[in-house]
Amino acid sequence: THCISSAASDVYKRQGFRQDDALTLLGQITGEQEDDAAKAIVEALGNLPLAVAQVGTCIARSHKRLNYARYLELFTNKKQIWDLESASQPSPAYETSYSVVVNLVIDTIENSDPIFCYVLRIFSYLDGDSIDDALLTKILAHYYKGYESTNIDIIAMKITMQLQENSFICYQKNRNSFSIHRILQMVIRERYKAMSVSYTHLRAHETEADL
Helix, strand or coil, rough: CCHHHHHCCCCCHCCCHHHHHHHHHHHHHHHCCCCCCHHHHHHHCCCCHHHHHHHHHHHHHHCCCCCCCHHHHHHHHHHHHHHHHCCCCCCHHHHHHHHHHHHHHHHCCCCHHHHHEEEEEEECCCCCCEEHHHHHHHHHHCCCCCCCCCHHHHHHHHHHHHHHHHHEEEEEEHHEEEEHHHHHHHHHHHHHHHHCCCCHHHHHHHHHHHH
């Protein structure tokens, strides 16, 4: 876990990679040897550091259930479906590829840890440059009504660690705040749009948490 977190921790600060850089980052996170499937993955992602880090984390956390070849198969299949569904509203290639990456990560987490996705959904509607970390505690207190504050604090630490390990947020400790990439916010909102997760509904939770 420490290896995953430390290798992916500063991807928010990185603007672009060459393929060699992307493959190095992928290998650092997964611990796997570079192969043709790894090259195909980073090429499909346009060497985007954030996407590469999230792919690496997804593979590393699968406990050997995923390797580069299997991930590439899942990615290709999901992207084909995505392309068909969005044919009427085409997006830039990197946005489509990144959407597939994020959705594959959330697919592996959603059923086992719904609170993780609940927090992501709310964060996707906030100011991505600065989200006060105290708000996370308030969101969790609202979700887990009746829990003692000590337990809420422990859950908040776990959620923060999960978000960082999956490169979904950058925690700025000196400012006691999170930042989240705007492209990631857009992808999350799109994912849950079909599930009737409205902006008004999420803002209501945020407002209640502030009370």
